[in-house]
């Protein structure tokens with residue numbers, strides 16, 4: 001696979017697309033790029049001697065939300081990816097890429113997935129936490145004309161339950177470790193946000 005060529009293809013399809021009312025145009029391109037980086041770092045930590053599917057993991061990550069906007073987006077995305085990538089990948093690689101895209105949301109549903117699927121499933125979750133989570137929250141409020149206090153309220157009332165639910169979907173203990181570090185940062189940030197949004201001072 002010619003990765004740079006395929007990255008260009010991903011940008012062509014996703015780089016400017018507005019896939020979600022409350023997210024910036026191109027979100028699914030940049031999200032896909034980050035998911036690819038995260039998935040490979042997880043692979044190196046969890047399966048250090050199994051690099052054979054790295055390119056498959058990367059390309060599937062780049063395109064995993066290709067179907068966003070038409071639900072179920074993982075199924076629609078798998079169909080689209082098969083067409084778009086057919087001329088760029090070997091048949092075996094393409095099958096695995098389509099498998100990853102088609103099951104990236106089907107976490108912990110009784111089926112056992114190969115590692116190359118589980119790594120992307122976890123990376124997808126991890127990219128929604130930490131500073132990216134804060135970015136998405138602020139952007140959501142910007143697009144929906146919310147105030148700073150709406151973010152404060154979200155972190156006080158909804159964030160914990162959401163984080164807890166999603167944490168349980170992670171496949172590997174290494175992913176949970178990364179998640180927990182991101183989660184600690186967001187909670188600390190949220191505490192300060194609450195204080196400063198009401199005019200409080202830290203010292």
Ligand SMILES: [Fe+2]
Pocket residue numbers: 064065073104105
């Ligand atoms: Fe998705």
Ligand SMILES: [Fe+2]
Pocket residue numbers: 031064065124
């Ligand atoms: Fe995603």
